[in-house]
Amino acid sequence: MQIETFQLERWMTTYELDVDYDITESGIYPLSLRELIELSDDDALLDELLDTRLGYSEARGTHELRAELASTYANSTADNVLITTGAIEANFLLFNTLLTPGDHVVAVHPAYQQLYSVPRGIGCQVDLWRLTPDNGFTFDLNALEDLVRPETRMIVLNTPHNPTGAALTDKQLRRIYEMAEAHDLWLLCDEAYRWLELPGAEALPGPGRNLGERAISTGTFSKPFGLPGLRIGWMIAPEEIVQRCWELRDYISLSPGKLNDRLALHALRNRERIFERNRRIVTQNLETIDLWIDENDRFVSWTRPHGGLLALLAYNLEIPSQSLANRLAEEYSVMLAPGAAFDYEHYLRVGIGQRPDTFEAGLERAAACFRDLEASGVPLRS
Ligand SMILES: Cc1ncc(COP(=O)(O)O)c(C=O)c1O
Incomplete structure (x- = not known):
C-alpha cells in the first residue's frame, strides 16, 4: 500500500512530549488509572485486576464488553461488535474489508486524515465532501448529493467532526442514510466523538448504526471516556462484516489487551460519572475561550463547535500556519496544530477538553505570541 504521510501525527510527535501547554489535543484530559478504578465505590475491581491471569483475551473482545456496547445501539447484539485497537484500527479494517482498488469513495474533508488517505492508499478514487470557510464549516448535503455516483461504494462521515466541531443533525443523517440505501453503498460513520454534546448546543443525533444495516459506526474510549x-x-x-474484519485482524493485532478490555467495561458501566466530568471541563473551557476571543478579536475568530471537542481558530496574521504553530511550540511552549495539516491555511486547531488551568494559560501565551508577532512587523491580513 502506498500511503500518504499522516501530517498531523508527524507534527504532533515533534512537539507533544516537550510543550507545557498542549491545547490542541483531540481528547478530554485523561483519567488516571486510580480515578478510573475509583469511579465506583466497589473495591472488588482492583483485586480482580491483580488476580487476572494475563493470558490472551477473547479475540473479538470479551462478550461482556461487546454486549454492553451493543446495548447502547438499536437492534444490535454482542455479535455485531468487534473490539479493536482504537477507532483507528476499526476504520482501517473496514476500509480494507469493504473497499477494493478503483472503488469510488466520498469522504468528508477536512478530516482525521485516515478517513481519506487509507481509501486512497487502497487505490480508491476519493472525492472530498468539503466543509469550507465559505459555508461556515457546515455539512452541505446538496454538495454531497452531487458527489455521489451510481458506482459509489462508500460515504465516510465523521460527526461530531474533527477538526471543525460541526455536527450533523438527525434530519441530515437520515437523509444521508437514504442516499446510502438508494445507491446501495456503505455509510461509515466515524463516531469517535459520540456522547460529547456541548452546553447550549443542539442535541446530537443517535448513531448511524441505529438507522439500519447500510450504516456502520465506529467508536472509541479515547475521546468521550478520556x-x-x-x-x-x-x-x-x-x-x-464483523466476521470479515475479525479475519483480517487475525493478522494484525489478534485481540485486545485483557486488562484494557476489563477497564473499558468498567468505564462504560460508569459512563455517567465520566460524562459529568467532561461537561465540567468543557463548560469551563468554553467560557474561557469565549472571553479570550472577545479580548483578542483583533487576531482571532472562530466558528463555535456544535459537538465534540475541537474547533478551528481563524487568525489574521500574515504568517503560514505551519510557521506559526512551530513558533508557538518552540518559543511559547504551546501546541495548537496548524491548519495546513488539514489543507486549510490561516487556521489553528484548538481542543477544548484539556485541563482548564492549562487551557487558560495556553491561550494567554498564544495571545502573547500574536502580539509579539504584530510588534515585530508581521502585518494583519485585511
Ligand atoms: C475522528 C477520529 N477518528 C478516529 C480517531 C482514532 O482514535 P483512537 O484510535 O484513539 O480510538 C481519532 C483520533 O484522534 C479521530 O479524531
Whole structure:
C-alpha cells in the first residue's frame, strides 16, 4: 500500500512530549488509572485486576464488553461488535474489508486524515465532501448529493467532526442514510466523538448504526471516556462484516489487551460519572475561550463547535500556519496544530477538553505570541 504521510501525527510527535501547554489535543484530559478504578465505590475491581491471569483475551473482545456496547445501539447484539485497537484500527479494517482498488469513495474533508488517505492508499478514487470557510464549516448535503455516483461504494462521515466541531443533525443523517440505501453503498460513520454534546448546543443525533444495516459506526474510549491510553475502540456492523474484519485482524493485532478490555467495561458501566466530568471541563473551557476571543478579536475568530471537542481558530496574521504553530511550540511552549495539516491555511486547531488551568494559560501565551508577532512587523491580513 502506498500511503500518504499522516501530517498531523508527524507534527504532533515533534512537539507533544516537550510543550507545557498542549491545547490542541483531540481528547478530554485523561483519567488516571486510580480515578478510573475509583469511579465506583466497589473495591472488588482492583483485586480482580491483580488476580487476572494475563493470558490472551477473547479475540473479538470479551462478550461482556461487546454486549454492553451493543446495548447502547438499536437492534444490535454482542455479535455485531468487534473490539479493536482504537477507532483507528476499526476504520482501517473496514476500509480494507469493504473497499477494493478503483472503488469510488466520498469522504468528508477536512478530516482525521485516515478517513481519506487509507481509501486512497487502497487505490480508491476519493472525492472530498468539503466543509469550507465559505459555508461556515457546515455539512452541505446538496454538495454531497452531487458527489455521489451510481458506482459509489462508500460515504465516510465523521460527526461530531474533527477538526471543525460541526455536527450533523438527525434530519441530515437520515437523509444521508437514504442516499446510502438508494445507491446501495456503505455509510461509515466515524463516531469517535459520540456522547460529547456541548452546553447550549443542539442535541446530537443517535448513531448511524441505529438507522439500519447500510450504516456502520465506529467508536472509541479515547475521546468521550478520556482513556486514549487503553487503546480500545470498536466497530458495530452487520455480523457478516464483523466476521470479515475479525479475519483480517487475525493478522494484525489478534485481540485486545485483557486488562484494557476489563477497564473499558468498567468505564462504560460508569459512563455517567465520566460524562459529568467532561461537561465540567468543557463548560469551563468554553467560557474561557469565549472571553479570550472577545479580548483578542483583533487576531482571532472562530466558528463555535456544535459537538465534540475541537474547533478551528481563524487568525489574521500574515504568517503560514505551519510557521506559526512551530513558533508557538518552540518559543511559547504551546501546541495548537496548524491548519495546513488539514489543507486549510490561516487556521489553528484548538481542543477544548484539556485541563482548564492549562487551557487558560495556553491561550494567554498564544495571545502573547500574536502580539509579539504584530510588534515585530508581521502585518494583519485585511
Ligand atoms: C475522528 C477520529 N477518528 C478516529 C480517531 C482514532 O482514535 P483512537 O484510535 O484513539 O480510538 C481519532 C483520533 O484522534 C479521530 O479524531
